Amino acid sequence: MNCSVCKNGELFNTVTDYQTKFKGEYIVVRNVPVQQCNVCGEYIMSYATIKQIEDMIQSKKKPDAYIEVSVFDMTG
Ligand SMILES: [Zn+2]
Numbered sequence: 001m002n003c004s005v006c007k008n009g010e011l012f013n014t015v016t017d018y019q020t021k022f023k024g025e026y027i028v029v030r031n032v033p034v035q036q037c038n039v040c041g042e043y044i045m046s047y048a049t050i051k052q053i054e055d056m057i058q059s060k061k062k063p064d065a066y067i068e069v070s071v072f073d074m075t076g
Pocket of ligand 1: 003004005006007008009037038039040041042
């Protein structure tokens with residue numbers, strides 16, 4: 001399957017860190033399986049994977065790890 005963004009690259013299976021927000025908090029999900037373009041770097045996540053992430057975030061009582069997040073503000 002070719003990349004739908006740049007039309008040139010090919011998609012390959014890999015894992016990435018996925019960032020999202022849940023209840024006002026930033027969350028990182030590590031080792032999320034995605035298909036990534038070898039040219040533009042765009043990645044595609046399946047609906048099943050997104051659903052799996054949502055279920056995991058909502059059912060897990062405690063994260064596996066905590067990291068510090070740097071915040072930059074363009075208005076500051
Ligand atoms: Zn691409």
